[in-house]
Amino acid sequence: DTGVSQNPRHKITKRGQNVTFRCDPISEHNRLYWYRQTLGQGPEFLTYFQNEAQLEKSRLLSDRFSAERPKGSFSTLEIQRTEQGDSAMYLCAPKRELEDGELFFGEGSRLTVL
Amino acid sequence: GQNIDQPTEMTATEGAIVQINCTYQTSGFNGLFWYQQHAGEAPTFLSYNVLDGLEEKGRFSSFLSRSKGYSYLLLKELQMKDSASYLCAVRDGRRNAGNMLTFGGGTRLMVKP
Numbered sequence: 001d002t003g004v005s006q007n008p009r010h011k012i013t014k015r016g017q018n019v020t021f022r023c024d025p026i027s028e029h030n031r032l033y034w035y036r037q038t039l040g041q042g043p044e045f046l047t048y049f050q051n052e053a054q055l056e057k058s059r060l061l062s063d064r065f066s067a068e069r070p071k072g073s074f075s076t077l078e079i080q081r082t083e084q085g086d087s088a089m090y091l092c093a094p095k096r097e098l099e100d101g102e103l104f105f106g107e108g109s110r111l112t113v114l
Numbered sequence: 115g116q117n118i119d120q121p122t123e124m125t126a127t128e129g130a131i132v133q134i135n136c137t138y139q140t141s142g143f144n145g146l147f148w149y150q151q152h153a154g155e156a157p158t159f160l161s162y163n164v165l166d167g168l169e170e171k172g173r174f175s176s177f178l179s180r181s182k183g184y185s186y187l188l189l190k191e192l193q194m195k196d197s198a199s200y201l202c203a204v205r206d207g208r209r210n211a212g213n214m215l216t217f218g219g220g221t222r223l224m225v226k227p
Contacts, residue, residue, distance in 0.1 A: 033214070042118075042217030043217050045215065056214065101162055102162055103215060107155070
């Protein structure tokens, strides 16, 4: 049990459609990270939140991507006007701010854009 | 920025020992992590080094040399279930980087009978 739930686990969509992924940490975590992993590559950082504040965004996060964490608990990642290059696994990792050490990833949401 | 290199693929025999190397060049360093990832699943944490030396955890050990920008993951008594990708990741040492990790491309390990 990684302490985080991601939904949907799989999403197949047509190019140009919008998709939204949700990350629900099971318990309180100040920080929450989003990563993207394309086939055959390592995960790439997208963005992270401390409580409801989005503190850092990667340049990978184009203007078609938006992430929110409205109440400092769950988070959503929306992709507008999806492109085939958006096909990837989207991974969420919550963390308590003062904890050292590793990130534990959720099971991920796999997106396939046709 | 961060640059992390690891071999793309390795093959080893069940029961043997395998060493997966990782070299990195970073603008800031605050720890090195190894993750295991089976096909279609999320990465799972294996080990963490922040100081030089060897960290042992059962069949898995990880070594770090900060001066050389080098780490390795050692897997002993290989089992078929160890067939997976192994990801090396460096944590950014900048003050505002939070826990941001930069990952290498992963090493796909195939264990053969």
